Amino acid sequence: MENAYKETKFLMDKYHISANKNLGQNFLIDDDVVNKIVETANISKEDLIIEIGPGLGTLTSRMLEKAGKVIAIELDKKMVAILQDRFALYKNFELINEDVLKVDLKNLIQKNKKNTKIVANLPYYITTPIIMKLIEDKLNIESITVMVQKEVAQRLTAEPGTNLSGAITYTVNYYCIPEEIMVVPNSSFIPAPEVESEVIKLLIRKEPPVKVENLENFFKLIKVSFMQRRKTLINGVTNSNFMEKELFKQILTKLEINEKIRGEDLSLEDFAKISNECIKISK
Ligand code: SAM
Secondary structure: OHHHHHHHHHHHHHOOOOOOHHHOOOEEOOHHHHHHHHHHHOOOOOEEEEEEOOOOOHHHHHHHHHOOEEEEEEOOHHHHHHHHHHOOOOOOEEEEEOOHHHOOHHHHHHHHOOEEEEEEEOOHHHHHHHHHHHHHOOOOOOEEEEEEEHHHHHHHHOOOOOOOOOHHHHHHHHHEEEEEEEEEOHHHEEOOOOOOEEEEEEEEOOOOOOOOOOHHHHHHHHHHHHHOOOOOHHHHHHHOOOOOHHHHHHHHHHOOOOOOOOHHHOOHHHHHHHHHHHHHHOO
């Protein structure tokens, strides 16, 4: 873990930095992990890389050498001052001092007219809203390569219809092809987080894998199915007033789906079929 470690220690000393826990600051100090993230992102001079939470710039510095352009979005003013200093001579570097959840990424990507990839060691306290923003805003991006908490990684990359899956698994699988890249021990960071981490890659699909008549209805159905994990699909649907019980039972019978089934037992295709039938029946 030589270079990233020395670099981090040096910058923290030079600028009198202590990591801000509230901002999810865990700096990467493991060269193998840094290299693996950059290699996985498959960066070329044609690419615009949007980095979320560059921190002291460990990943950023490696990506600046390979990418056409890197736009880094960092909330912490202290980090911003360091990054401005550190990368002042790079013409392909742009820094946005803002909460990533407030940035108009669509506009940013359109303006730059480049093949766009997202890369980040994410702040764990807002992993889910960031991932949801990246995939639900239907951005024109090729892939998302991110470090997240291991537990979250397992949910995001789970096979739909297995017991590791949750509502977000289905959303991710609808929009992306997820891949687990590597598990990262907490000793790879300063300070060490309490949990293990994992690098994952989400390759954005060009076409959705199933045909859905009404996306809002489809995602709502998935959401209500997972609101009470231990309960049956019918319970979730009727308790949340998604649909009247008898009507929903008719749909399941028609599709030859067992009434006692739980959300986590259904595939993406099953949810699509049920949702499409709900739309048909309510017309
Ligand atoms: N990329 C650095 C690294 O790998 O060492 C730092 C990663 S650290 C886990 C997460 C970074 O996200 C921190 O620099 C933190 O200040 C920044 N951050 C936290 N909340 C943010 C937000 N809402 N928008 C943008 N950046 C944020």
